[in-house]
Amino acid sequence: MSRGVGAVEILRDIFPEPVTAAFALLTQLGDVWLYVVILTLLYWYxxxxxxxxxxxxxxxxxxxTLALKYAFALPRPPADPPALPGSVPAVLEPLYEETVSADGYGFPSGHAVGSAAVWGALALWTDIGTRRQRFLAAAALVAVISVSRLVLGVHYLVDVVAGVAVGGAYLAAVAVAVSRATDGPTVALGAAAAVAALGIAVSGANQELLAAFGAAVGALVAWRLADVPAEPWPRTTVGLGYALGCVIALELLVLAWLLVPLPDSAVVVLSSLSLGSVVAAPAGVRRVKERNARTAQQ
Structure with a gap:
């Protein structure tokens, strides 16, 4: 009760069962897979x-998030997830159960940390609409995602509140450091690698933290060495199909990692090469085009 103050029970009393189950979809707005899609497309285009x-x-x-979860090692609520509404086909039940369930430690909420940091960063460093509109939209998304974690019964109220505070504070710290640097990506990726390394030192060789460390290092090396062109790719149908294909390949790679046990060193190398290849892709495409142009002139 001390961490939850009855929030899960109150929310489930407020929302009817079909609405409660609909939060299984809304919580996807804070899932890593969606961030992969959005940020990959944003980087390329x-x-x-x-x-x-x-x-x-x-x-x-x-x-x-992972470092704090393992440092505090606090459990999740014992509440059962909301039942699948009768209007939803039974064939979707396994997918629904996978969406509304969660394992591992509960404090802080990873969805809350991630949504505050990522949607906040998107509001800070993109140009869609006005600054006020972007931050209002980000705040609304963070609120919906946070409430979804409570309604689904996978977090206590304190987990979510602390998660939003941690995510916001981390974004603010990185934003200040980036504003004082000449190469913002190097600062942001370097900070990510340092946090992951610290988490590994605190919690041991956890493979999720090893993957985060590998991804940060791979992206940093590719950004510094690949001579990535500043010009975005044309927003053509063919280009979008190529981008989505690459994103799906990344997601399948993650799925394979979850299903097939890998040694720690392989996790670091695989995550490094995966994100590094995404970052270096524009440079590779430019080189291919330049080579083809030279060949055509000969």
């Missing part, structure tokens, strides 16, 4: 320097 800042913040927020 938008302002790459700003996108890489956000990528660094996202990796750092994930690493910080």
């Amino acid at each position: 938008g302002n790459r320097e700003r996108a890489m800042r956000i990528v660094g913040v996202a990796i750092g927020a994930i690493a910080l």
Whole structure:
């Protein structure tokens, strides 16, 4: 009761069962898979320097969440997830159960940390609408995602409140450091690698933290060495299909990692190469085009 203050029970009394179950969809707004899709497309088709800042913040927020979870080692609530509404086909029940369930430690809420950091960074470093509109939208998304974790019964109220505070504080710290640097992505990715390394030192060789460390290092090396062109890719149908194909390949790679046990060193190398290849892709495409142009002139 001390961490939850009855929030799960109160919310479930307020919302009817079908609405409660609908939060299983809303909570996806704070899932890592969605951040992968958004940030990959933003990096390839938008302002790459700003996108890489956000990528660094996202990796750092994930690493910080994992480090804190293992440091506090506090359990999740014992509440059962909301039942699948009768109007939903039974064939979707396994997918629903996977969405509304969660394992591991509960404090702080990773969805709350991630949403405050990532959606906040998107509001800070993108140009859609006005600054006020972006931050209002980010605040609304963070609120919905946070409430979804309570309604689904996978976090206590304190987990969510602390998560939003941690995510916001981490974003603020990185934003200040980036504002004083000449290479913002290097600062953001370096901070992410440092947080992941600290988490590994505190919690041991946890593979999720090793993956975060590898991703940060791989992205940082690719950003510094690949000579990535600043110009975004054309927003064509073919280009979008290529980008989505690469994102799906990344998601399948993560799924394979979850299903097939890998040694710690392989996790670091695989995550480093995966994100590094995404970051270096624009440079590789430019080299291919330049080579083809030279061949055509011969």
